[in-house]
């Protein structure tokens with residue numbers, strides 16, 4: 216498993232770049248992960264989504280899908296795509312240090 | 321006297337009612353099933369209606385006739401459930417009190433949640449085969465279709481029978497070949513997933529089939545808007561006039577043009593779930609313990625079939641395998657015994673691939689679909705196209721009415737997934753596989 220250094224801490228990530236252990240994540244890692252996902256600056260709206268993802272993950276053990284995010288995060292799906300153009304649920308989960316949302320089977 | 325109320329008299333509700341009726345004496349428990357309509361549709365048959373391979377008449381039976389004697393059936397819409405008071409309010413103004421509630425109202429299609437989907441092109445150039453009306457209208461449209469771009473699109477997961485849209489693609493390829501116009505039809509499968517299917521081994525097999533049949537695959541496409549073209553697209557007239565078709569537009573602004581679109585709309589739980597505080601999740605599905613099927617809302621509430629939030633496919637086979645565990649747990653609950661964590665996520669699906677063949681997949685919460693045979697070494701081939709599987713898929717309808725709905729135990733078919741007969745992939749192959757979501 217590859218290791219990456221974010222905010223001076225070495226963390227293990229999987230082949231898609233998701234943190235292996237969400238407990239290792241700290242808020243100061245987010246801007247650097249965001250950069251590697253092509254997002255240069257995290258605005259207050261980005262943070263609203265990132266914090267929401269973390270809270271949902273802590274409560275339910277999995278991050279929400281984009282459809283659920285659009286219904287519950289207070290940010291519409293359209294805006295979610297403006298904030299995270301390459302797939303909001305996936306990108307926001309990676310920046311929030313949680314596993315890729317499972318979605319449904 | 322206890323009262324068990326079952327909401328929904330479809331696949332899961334019917335087989336649960338019949339199983340419970342057998343395990344309780346009529347003096348000990350009353351069983352009431354509520355459903356808002358009188359027709360039981362064999363939904364797997366909807367896949368074949370657009371191609372004229374079956375008709376609605378052949379796949380619908382009266383709902384009442386599927387229940388054993390001693391089960392009361394109430395035809396009424398459901399207003400809401402008051403889980404605090406153990407009471408269901410029906411649309412006709414009456415209320416039903418229960419000792420145990422089983423939610424079996426399945427999944428509801430939500431085409432109105434996708435911009436433009438139910439606009440002017442709905443049932444003219446944009447169809448679904450997930451409803452009886454849609455399947456019949458699509459049959460007529462396919463008969464008129466003489467060439468052009470046919471796009472099959474899943475808006476987002478979860479959907480019922482996640483392989484059905486792929487089967488539709490395979491059958492469309494077969495249908496146009498038989499009509500001798502396959503070379504004039506561009507077939508495209510557009511999915512929000514990052515592959516043809518979620519599970520790695522199965523994804524490889526199904527992606528290969530798409531390639532073999534010349535069906536283009538567009539992945540990670542989250543449909544935001546459906547813009548319909550003018551009605552009658554894809555008919556001889558429109559092709560000649562070069563009339564512009566419609567377009568699927570994703571949230572990240574990719575565009576897939578079409579002449580005829582077959583769209584599987586968003587799914588959610590029944591509407592009354594939203595009106596019943598604490599019962600459902602954001603999408604109206606019922607959070608349950610995935611192995612006991614007891615609802616998180618209340619200990620005397622259970623759910624079965626498409627209505628639950630369990631992490632496996634929404635399929636009739638799942639409702640079937642769940643039914644066994646559920647009926648046992650309802651009995652245990654009423655007897656004050658501990659529930660059995662008996663459901664392992666067992667799912668199996670026949671995947672019709674055209675040309676009189678089908679493949680079969682069998683999996684559970686922990687095991688992805690693998691090659692081998694089901695239910696044991698001498699059974700049906702898994703993950704491989706065969707004539708036998710196609711015959712199995714056809715025979716399934718008789719099995720459905722005569723064994724599955726009555727809730728009979730079938731020798732050799734257990735609720736738990738059989739491990740024997742399956743070929744495990746090497747650890748290495750599993751680690752390198754992609755496509756999990």
Ligand SMILES: Cc1cc2nc3c(=O)[nH]c(=O)nc-3n(C[C@H](O)[C@H](O)[C@H](O)COP(=O)(O)OP(=O)(O)OC[C@H]3O[C@@H](n4cnc5c(N)ncnc54)[C@H](O)[C@@H]3O)c2cc1C
Pocket residue numbers: 327328329330331332333354355356357362363364365366367396397398424425426427449450480481484590591592624625626627634635636637638639668669670
């Ligand atoms: C095109 C298609 C192909 C499929 N192919 C297969 C396949 O090959 N194999 C397979 O295993 N599965 C297949 N399925 C899936 C299968 O049909 C479902 O998973 C199964 O029917 C689920 O059973 P259920 O009891 O949960 O829901 P349903 O059988 O849908 O029953 C729900 C019932 O609740 C009632 N209801 C809903 N809301 C209310 C309300 N508010 N008030 C009163 N009543 C209400 C409905 O009328 C309905 O009778 C397919 C589905 C489709 C659409």
